[in-house]
Amino acid sequence: MEFRALINFAIWRDTRDISDANELSTTFYDRPSMKKCYEYLDFTSRSFSRVIKELEGDLARTITLFYLVLRALDTVEDDMTIPNSVKLPLLRSFHEKLYEPGWTFQDSQEKDKIVLQEFNNIQYEFSTLKPEYQAVIADITKKMGAGMADFAALATPEQPVAEVDSIQDYDLYCHYVAGLVGEGLSGLFAASGKERSFIADQLTLSNSMGLLLQKTNIFRDIHEDVIEGRGFWPKAIWGKYGFNSMKELIDPSKKEQALWASSEMVLDALRHATDALDYMTLLRCQSVFNFVAIPAVMAIATLERTFMNEKILQGNVKIRKGETVRLILRSTNPRDVAYIFREYARKIHAKVHKDDPNLLKLSIACSKIEQWAEHHYPSFITVSAGSSGGASSAIDPSSNDARAILFTSLAKEAQDRARKEKTDKFMADLKARGVIKERSPEEEAEIKRKYDAMDKEGVPVLMIFGVIVGVLALMAALGGIVIWVVLKYFGDE
Template sequence: MATAALLASIGHPSEVYALLKYKFTTSDAVTKYTTRESVTAKKGTPEYTYQMCYYFLNKTSRSFARVIQELHPELAHPRLGHNRRRYDLSNDRKLPLLRTFDTIMYKKGWTFNENGPNEKDRILMVEFDVVIDQFLRLKESYQTVIADVTRRMVTVVTIADYDLYTHYVAGLVGIGLTGLFSVSGLEDASLTKDEYLQNRMGLFLQKVNIMKDYLEDLNEGRQFWPEEVWSKYVWENQGLDALAKPENLNDALACLNELCVNAMELAPDCLEYMSKLKEPSVIHFCAIPQVMAIASIALFFNNSVVFTKGGLKIRRGLAVKLIYEGTTFEGVKNVFKRYALEIAKQNSKRVGTNPKDESFMPMSIACSKVIRWINAHDKKMGIVPKSSGEQVFEYLIVAVNFVLLALIVQHFYNAYNSLN
């Protein structure tokens, strides 16, 4: 762990504690397959495919690997077959490939060599046969779920604008994972019925990512911010890149804040979904990205760095602290509550600073919806809030009463004494 992470958290003792705890308590066999050399098993053996899949996962998505190892062993393994990323190929080549991806999954020995040499995912595609091996080794029920989702992701690509690709994909990942949770028997089968909530889980994460990557995507010629929103903040003949210009900062922030509201509106549904989970490892698995996402909204909201420097990330110490808090649903709920109030606070502090910005009231409403969801949930569960205004109120009246009474008694006592 970098000393830099510790230094960044120096003003936040709870994060320093979390960082140290993380450092000394985490020992994961799975995260050790981060380099090609660490894969020690002999080629062709089941152990080799397993190690190689974790190696690919670490290579293509480090954070995902960390999240997956939180899963129950029953699930962690199948999840490996479910990797997915944007491939920087030309569309002509990519679309037909993606369209048939669900059948490729069953083709033993299939590989793909046409990625550019600098692409992060190249190695995965070149040795994709290993992933297929692993996929075919999974229980048949897992295979079905994965193939189904792979097929649907691809269907979306052909109909929808390519811009929307990642947007839909994230929702489908939520749906696919829910399918895995329930066929594994760890969660109720009823969980799969509500695709609406599963989709919203994915959308929440993806929308936060899309906000974060504004500059990076722009530099690489990609655009994921919805035109319907940004077109309101640029001149008619301008593109999304206009928001990166310093003279348009007010418009850019107004646009960003509107996207923050749009993402925040998903939060109650994410809480609803997570409240239905039972297996602790599944809760933790789902909760980690969610708590990171809501903390990220608090970081991005009205933050000009999104347009000037990019690469905004929550402090590593905070991330680790959130990972620990996300172990139980109660913890997740507290994180959501804290950030809903925190964002609402930032929101009201900046009122009147940006004439272009119309997001104040919508953001306030969106944050209060999170609090309302929690109030309703607590009521249903019979949880009485620890210090409601009412309780404090009655307690204090009694206390103040006593103080005043004491003062009066003392006054009369003194008066009585002076009489004698």
Template sequence: MDPTDTQKKQPDQDKEKMSNVKKQPRVSLEFRNLAESYQVVINDICQKMGHGMAEFLEKKVNSVQEWEKVWSRYAKKLSDLAKPENIDLAVHCLNELITNALQHIPDVLTYLSQLRNQSVFNFCAIPQVMAIATLAACYNNQQVFRGRVKIRKGQAVTLMMEATNMPAVKAIMYQYMEEIYQRIPSSDPSSSKTKQIISSVRKQNLPSCQLVSRNHYSPIYLSCAMLLVALSWQYLSTMSQATEEYVQTGEH
């Protein structure tokens, strides 16, 4: 990798870090305003996320091993996928990883269809629609290996506002899966599997669910949701940076 590329990225990374630091007091304030029972739950989740990040960096979890099984079929070293001459192989690897993620959508939809509390449904559905939007943005996208690919903040807000019932969530899921389906290249090694998974989700029949609103819980769940979204955003940013540094280290 050209050292000048790293130098160009550094100001943006520093700016993002400073932005996260400035937001920290808001997160802490929201956390302290929650009831102790909710603080205990969030604290437990954060500890597990922290342990997960540590295990990821130490390469001791099964998901990393499975991840390595995928990329090792396309390159001898992970850093090889960042080389321009290997861009086609890198995209094939990316598409296979995304295809593996798509196969969990039926279970996600089945789980969401069983929820009855409106606040709980919103809390669980929002991360899922944001995830499928991110997968669609990354699928078959060479830019993933040239910079950062994220969904727009406005797009994220729209998803959070719309993912309030099962028909809406299914529509969002189908919309982004259709975007992926339309971009499946015939030359991609995972193309058949990707098409098969998307087709099976299209045919999935789910029972209609009647959501019950619990207005007196909504502010609490909303605070928890916003706090976890902020923590998840920080987590994903950290993981993205760690992966990028890992790739760069592998080149030396």
């Protein structure tokens, strides 16, 4: 199935070509500085590059620049060679660099340093955006830079990256680096007119979208982060399993305790799943929905693949490319995305070990996803493509679900009631136009009396005899006519 998905994706998938002449009015790919920005996007993120470029209209260009600005900010934060005396002021003032033509930063040693070394191209393109776009990007950059600086200030020479202690601190850190991205994207969606204006006000749901993705990445990248001296798992989780530092998590002799800690990390990430599903039900633009849904289904699939998987303590674990493509092809509407979440929640639940300290909590977390999907998109209702290009729904006749039986009964009662109301309305109209005369109660009673009398008396014998004789006489007459016609016109022959 994954191989077939790869073939279908390669042959039939419609993709937006940002370099096409018909797209240049919104992508500005023909402008050297903007073309450079698209190249930076490809270099710094292969996963987001494709979905960003497929956004409609000017959103592809706008969110490319939004991503690059935040990537540049994140590069400053991640670079351990930049001393705090330089890093902290730069993080807090980075939003001001958006309005400084020609500004660049040449002292980074990070792999994505090009976005700082050639930030002048990003800044110039930012200056050409609509003012409402600029306002959203600058505001998010200011908030994110301040939050990153607060956490970076906690670092010491002995511990270059400050550990996250409590779950509250973990949520706050993820809010600064990812939740704010969700808020910014919602603001840009609304400002573009592609989504309704109230999307910009969905701060809690937008934040949860970002946290689901960020916590998945933090969980998956444990080995790489520990090796490079970073530590984002909260001490409140790994500390309760007997670890004194995050470095001990990748110690093979403590594998079992590390897996219990990893189990709780997945549990913490899953609490954002239903908020993410709620957010996606609010979206109306197809390309925006795809942009949001694809990373979300990748996150839930990654959580399932890495859950109770000791390989994450030894290296990077990813979902297969064929599975990725299959998820992309399936993620076209909220219902199918909800079923994907449900599918992977069931797989996670099936992998929970009976000795897992988080057994009950994980069961509840997975059941919440199941409950959400079943409540919003009941499994006994089938959806199929309509003849006019839309969709139609019906109750699955083979379902044994008690709700299906009840729903069918209620639907029949509603149909009968509608039919009766239609008949009554028709009769009332005929009476109003005089086609049917209204009878008085006395007349109705008289008619009823006559019919009752006829029922009691039965059908008279003479009447029955008369009907029979009449039918026989009619048949004899018809027979006589036929004989006369034959003799008249065919007698000589």
